[in-house]
Amino acid sequence: MIPEIGHFALILALCVALVQGILPIYGAAIDNAALMSVAKPAARLQFLLVLTAFGCLAYAFAAMDFSVLYVAATSNSQLPLHYRLAAIWGAHEGSLLLWTLILTIWMFAVTLFSAHLPEATRSRILGVMGLVSVGFLLFMLTVSNPFERLIPAAPDGRDLNPLLQDPGMVIHPPMLYMGYVGFSVAFAFAIAALLGGNLDAAWARWSRPWTTVAWCFLTVGIAMGSGWAYYELGWGGWWFWDPVENASFMPWLAGTALVHSLAVTDKRGGFKVWTVLLAIMAFSLSLLGTFLVRSGVLTSVHAFATDPKRGLFILAFLAIVIGGSLALYAWRAPRVGLGGSFAMVSREGMLLANNVLLVAAMGSVLLGTLYPLFLDALDLGKISVGPPYFDSVFVPLMVPALFLMGIGPLAQWKKASVPDLAQRLKWAFGVSVVSAITLPIVMGNWTPMLSLGLLLAIWIVTTALVTLRERLMHITGSSVMERLASVPRSYWGMLVAHCGIAVFIVGVTMVKGFETEKDVRMNVGETTTIGNYTFRFDGAHDVKGPNYTAARGTFSVSRDGREITVLYPEKRRYPVQNQIMTEAAIDTGLLRDLYVSLGEPLDDGAWSVRLYHKPFIDWIWGGCFIMAVGGVLAISDRRYRPAWRRETQEAPAAVETARRKYA
């Protein structure tokens, strides 16, 4: 009964989405307030309906209702409850429901925080989101229904893929989807602006916090996915340029460009057309990612079980949504005037260069991802594109972007002078170059890439310090603390996010430059040394988990004769799917990770073992989290707060002032 309620809620949600997608947009076009006022309650009702459906599916999983096909396919009675709940998004149908739920959450958020928007704009935004939702609900109800029954019911489920039985599964997909789907808000803002023909600075101001929040979620989501791959796949890599990783990375690149381009549109009224295009691009790439994962056109470790009907549906949906918005763009954008002019050397100029480089990087990732498909479609052979391509294309594009990142915040709007910038940055530049050359020598391994990576990281941090110092000098205040406090949060956000990039670069550079690994056969009691750490293998014994059995190895790690830690890597066997999983053991540290994974059992209790010493690897994810913290700081800025507070206290007046202010 419960699954049928869920199914019915989805059908109702589709009806509501249709109403929400049609009436308010039409109402905004003919200026009919009654039709426009449908948008808000419809969006909230749709959220409740999809939430109900989601709750019903969650109940089916919790109650182990194996008469639901999807539950039987992705869970098992032995599976612990938290993984049964995570199994909701463990395969195609449920993850689509999560996608839709998150879309309606964003819609609901728009209804809460849009009191200051003109009625027509809000109606269009919610209408566009409603139309996107129609597509996803139709997709679920026609070819991917998570509530489909299995009669007779299965005695037990086929279990969740053991790779997914991990805390990462509980949190990574929701974070990632929050990011993907969050770009739908910026997308809806852009489409609404194109429809209404009012692409002004106010539009950019409203879009900015939404875009930044989505960007933060996506950043954290990708970082978590990368960290998960690192400890779960058992061979110590953190990024593989797998098509599906690329599918999440492309919206990130477009989103990063969008965040910067929105700043120009907001502050200077420039880049309007470009910003709209980026907003469309960021969300389009999210949709494209959905297509790539679910259609089976590319081979990937992440690919869902595929079905050509589904592929065709998403492709048609993509063609309508993206094609439609790009057509609207081609029709409306030419009428949007240009912003103020600016010299090439100016903050606008540098942000433009940043945008061009980010989009070029996105384009090259897209090309590399789809290239095997292009060749195959043209019958020119089967190839796969791997890390060498991406590394050699991506690094040269990012180096100038990162270099400009240091200068951009110091340059004046409109026109800046090169000698003046050089004068202000000479110390930062000198310190960066000298330390980038000497540090690797001190550490005993000088390579050009190592120096380059450190140069960029130190450059970003030193220029951020110079920027902050100059900013403080312009502020009048008695104490340093007072002056620090008067720097706007959004400015702090930028500095922190940029420093996050620096931390990330340090991580990547140091891991590439100094990591060591060993594949060895270890007998019980034998020791192996790697990067000053001595590992002693104390044997393996069998242990029993809730739904698996495992051989658990014991490794004592010591340095200079002192024992530091004991690591317990496992080789697990999940009987339901008869899968073997390698569970690496990692000793995490600020400056290095020690990583042990068990290979195969050999004779006499010996095992083949893989050991890694990975300096600074946690800085990679740390950098990403710092970037996200920067984003959070930026949206906590005072300029975004009054609107909300006013709204709760004296809503009507607030709307009036807001309207006057933004008109």
Added chain:
Amino acid sequence: MSRFLLPLTIFAVVVGFLAVGLTLNPREIPSPLVGKAAPDFSLPQLHEQDKVFSPKDLAGQVWLLNFWASWCSGCKTEHPVLMQIANSGAVPIYGMDYKDQRDEALTWLNRWGNPYPIVGVDLVGRVGIDYGVYGVPETYVIDKQGVIRYKQIGPVTEEALAKTILPLVKELQAQ
């Protein structure tokens, strides 16, 4: 106007490719040997070690060459299907015992049944290299002129047999 149409144009091209991509299978690995003459070899037979097995002896008939081993679990999976082909007499399957121990291979055949009239012994995998074997089991369809016409990677499934292999064999036998 034209530069505003550029994104739409690029997108249309990508959609075109994606649509074609839907009809393709990225996991399918084509064999460069399909359409080429089956590499020649002369190997001792499994059951009667003093006799040799060579594709030359099979000229003028359509036959299957199946690489297998007693240590290979996929070979056990496809074994009932091979037995079914052998019993139906639709096409002869010749076996190639790949990187295996002779006694274990014989035990395996005695235990599960022998679908092969003759089994060659490729002890070091030399012939496997000539045929481009990725892993066992793999099955080749070879025509009357000794040309490879099809390669099945992995176990021969009921579906592959009914939809691909048997129709192809019938067509080749009719030539």
